[in-house]
Amino acid sequence: MEVLYCIHKITADLKRYQEGNIFPEKCIVCQGELSPHDAQLCPFCLTDLxxxxxxxxxxxxxxxxxxxxxxxxxxxxxxxxxxxxxxxxxxxxxxxxxxxxxxxxxxxxxxxxxxxxxxxxxxxxxxxxxxxxxxxxxxxxxxxxxxxxxxxxxxxxxxxxxxxxxxxxxxxxxxxxxxxxxxxxxxxxxxxxxxxxxxxxxxxxxxxxxxxxxxxxxxxxxxxxxxxxxxxxxxxxxxxx
Ligand SMILES: [Zn+2]
Missing domain, CATH: 3.40.50 (Rossmann fold)
Structure with a gap:
């Protein structure tokens, strides 16, 4: 079962990698997920600094x-x-x-x-x-x-x-x-x-x-x-x- 989980995880990581999104980055202030266009901060935090x-x-x-x-x-x-x-x-x-x-x-x-x-x-x-x-x-x-x-x-x-x-x-x-x-x-x-x-x-x-x-x-x-x-x-x- 664990092996199967690992295979699933690797497949998912590979798919994300192919989509150019291997590690979805997080906003350094609110920890929310960033879109590929955001740099370090989500748009909300960026305007609210x-x-x-x-x-x-x-x-x-x-x-x-x-x-x-x-x-x-x-x-x-x-x-x-x-x-x-x-x-x-x-x-x-x-x-x-x-x-x-x-x-x-x-x-x-x-x-x-x-x-x-x-x-x-x-x-x-x-x-x-x-x-x-x-x-x-x-x-x-x-x-x-x-x-x-x-x-x-x-x-x-x-x-x-x-x-x-x-x-x-x-x-x-x-x-x-x-x-x-x-x-x-x-x-x-x-x-x-x-x-x-x-x-x-x-x-x-x-x-x-x-x-x-x-x-x-x-x-x-x-x-x-x-x-x-x-x-x-x-x-x-x-x-x-
Ligand atoms: Zn944020």
């Missing part, structure tokens, strides 16, 4: 204000609001812990499509993914910010560069520390080794989620120290408001 709609803002956004008085930033864009238990948390979890790197590219492409329509983003020369520690990249299989940058790059058409930035130290949990202690904690975690001259370029850092902004602040200080005439913008998939 916690979008920031920052591209429609004429005034400064909360992400812009986060960096005021800390480091000079040309412009920022965050795609989704992060709320505890919300759909953005599920998306970030999928991106970081389930080997589903494609979700990073899918959202990167969405972001790229939006920024392509905004003329203030048209002079970005390079996309710079925020580095993660090589050990973390190895266990995860990728740096999620690189995948987001890849998606943005296909729509926006500008290349990805690391500037020789590397994360040299694991960061301990930052949730229990105040802003200044946190900054101390991340300040010495990155190194910059590239000797090309990036002065005069407009670069956009790409990150998965912005919370306190401490990591980006530290990276921006490091980059500006070496290239004082570089202009820096920030793009993130999510913002924990």
């Amino acid at each position: 916690d979008y920031t709609h920052y591209e429609k803002y004429l005034e400064a956004s909360k992400v812009d204000k986060l960096f005021w008085g800390r480091v000079p930033v040309e412009q920022t864009y965050s795609h989704l609001f992060f709320k505890k238990g919300g759909s953005t948390q599920q998306i970030l979890h999928e991106l970081k812990y389930t080997f589903n790197g494609q979700v990073g590219r899918t959202f990167g492409e969405q972001i790229g499509h939006i920024l392509k329509e905004k003329k203030e983003w048209s002079d970005v020369d390079l996309l710079v993914p925020v580095p993660i520690h090589p050990k973390k990249a190895f266990s995860r299989g990728y740096n999620q910010s690189v995948l987001i940058a890849e998606g943005i790059s296909t729509s926006l058409g500008c290349p990805i560069q690391t500037l020789g930035l590397k994360k040299t130290r694991h960061t301990t949990s930052q949730t229990q520390k105040g802003r200044f202690l946190r900054w101390d904690n991340v300040n010495n975690n990155f190194s910059l080794t590239n000797n090309d001259d990036f002065n005069g370029k407009h670069i956009a850092f790409v990150d998965d989620v912005i919370t306190t902004g401490a990591t980006l602040e530290s990276l921006i200080r490091l980059v500006l120290d070496k290239y004082p005439d570089i202009r820096i913008s920030i793009i993130s998939l999510a913002f924990a408001a």
